[in-house]
Amino acid sequence: MAGQSDSTMSLFSSEEIEFMAEDEMTEIVPNLRMDSLNFICGDYGPFLPQLAAQVPLWLALALKKRGKCTIRLPPWMSVENLTRVLEAERDSHAFQPLPFHYVEISRLLFDHAREDIPDMYMVRSLIEDIRDVRFHKVETNLEKFTASTVTWKNMSAMEVNVIRAFAGRALQAFYKHDNEQQTPDTDRAMDKQPQIPTDRPKRNLKPR
């Protein structure tokens, strides 16, 4: 999957990440009666009006677009929780636990399920703020890293993807320079060996 959109860099595009995020489960409240749906990824339903059901986000959005359901806001997207997370993000150096695909899920919900989100503008600006704070944290972390082990917990898919190309290259360079110092190039020493200089006396050619 990686590199479908960009063969040279083996990266995910943002659209691909979004596609993966659509597999996350969401709770919907259908307003129609429908038998259960049997897919390769699993069986969902049966759907009864006003009875909540768990479906993947892509199915939820498809039903939503046709006006067949309302999407229940995931608990982490409540204003109280987001305010708490934002404060915690500002206070500590660690990343707060949020869903791995929080950027994509929130964007999809803002785009397609506006009317199901109470305090839509508040939620949106909170998530924007959280993302900015977290991205700034990523940058300060990047500043510190060297070729030693890097452990950052709770980074989300989109955050990882934005720095993937840069961090990969930088780590490679760090690794190269660190190794260069410790082992002075073993393979060069190897190819030196077979060529023992033969010190034959040389005839001086006549100048032409």
Add this chain to the structure above:
Amino acid sequence: MANYYDIDGILMEEEFVPVVFQKAINGVNIDESTEKGCVEQGSKTELPFWLAHELHMRQAVSISVPTCFNQKTRLEIQADAACVDLRSRCPYFYEFGCKLAPLCDKSIGLLLSYAFQIRYKEVLHKAHTTAFAAASKFLMLLTKEETYLYEAAQSSMLAFKKWRMGGPRLQRASILGRKRKPAE
């Protein structure tokens, strides 16, 4: 760098290094003005790295430190690595240094990793914050490797911003846009 066809690897080996001949060599001229058809022992010249390296393996030449790793550059890098114009000195500063370090001066390795650590931070800051127009002056100072880094960061950031802004989700097939030619 392991790739045989890597264009950067090839260009990097074209960099000149100063060498001193340890042996007299017949049949070649390094200087057109001399009458003799040979190179004398102890004569100095500059050769591209690929040639100097081969000759060095046969112990025909000794390689000395090229200008981009001389004392002056070292002092500048120690003073403020981020502002040194490495591109004009040697666009393949790091790769060239890595190849050269075991051949003439081991301390180049240290210099490289020091310079990279400082300059990396600068690239990081500029890549994620500065607008492209403002960064062009800064880009002039970067080596090839640093430019790649910078571009990698910029392009993924741009792609993310584009995704966040949204825009047309469905792309129109190019063939659909064409208008039929009016029949005359």
